[in-house]
Amino acid sequence: xxxxxxxxxxxxxxxxxxxxxxxxxxxxxxxxxxxxxxxxxxxxxxxxxxxxxxxxxxxxxxxxxxxxxxxxxxxxxxxxxxxxxxxxxxxxxxxxx
Numbered sequence: 001x002x003x004x005x006x007x008x009x010x011x012x013x014x015x016x017x018x019x020x021x022x023x024x025x026x027x028x029x030x031x032x033x034x035x036x037x038x039x040x041x042x043x044x045x046x047x048x049x050x051x052x053x054x055x056x057x058x059x060x061x062x063x064x065x066x067x068x069x070x071x072x073x074x075x076x077x078x079x080x081x082x083x084x085x086x087x088x089x090x091x092x093x094x095x096x097x
Contacts, residue, residue, distance in 0.1 A: 029047070029049055029050075031046060031047070031050050031053075031095060032046065032047070033045075033046050033093065033094075033095055034046065034079075035093070038083075040085060041083050041084060041085055042083075042084045042085075043081055043082070043083055043084075044081070044082045044084065044093055045076075045079040045080060045081040045082070046079065046080055046095060047078060047079060047080075048075060048078050048079060048080060049078075050080075050095070052097055053080075053095045053096065053097060054068050054069070054073075054095070054096060054097075055068070055069040055071075055073065055082050055093060055094075055095060056068055056069065056093065056094050056095070056096050057069050057091050057092060057093050057094075058091075058092050059089060059090060059091055059092070061092055064092075066094065066096070069082055069084070069093070071083060071084055
C-alpha cells in the first residue's frame with residue numbers, strides 16, 4: 001500500500017490523503033534449518049534461496065556464545081549442507097548473516 005498526499009483536488013480544493021494498492025504482498029519464503037543423522041555425522045541444511053547465511057553453534061544457551069561453525073557449507077542440489085561429526089555433547093545451532 002502506498003500512501004501520499006495531493007495539494008489540490010479534494011472538496012474545497014484543499015488537497016487529500018490517498019492510498020494506492022499495488023497488489024497483494026507475496027509471503028516471504030521461510031528459512032528452515034533441517035537436521036538429519038547420517039551414520040556418525042549430523043547433516044545440517046537450508047535452502048539455497050537464502051544466500052549470505054552462516055551456521056553458528058554454541059554448547060550452552062545461558063549465556064550463549066555463538067561461534068561460526070568451522071565446517072564449510074557445500075551446495076548439494078538446492079540446499080547448503082554442513083556435515084558435522086557427532087561428538088556426543090549437546091550443540092545448539094542457528095543461521096545468521
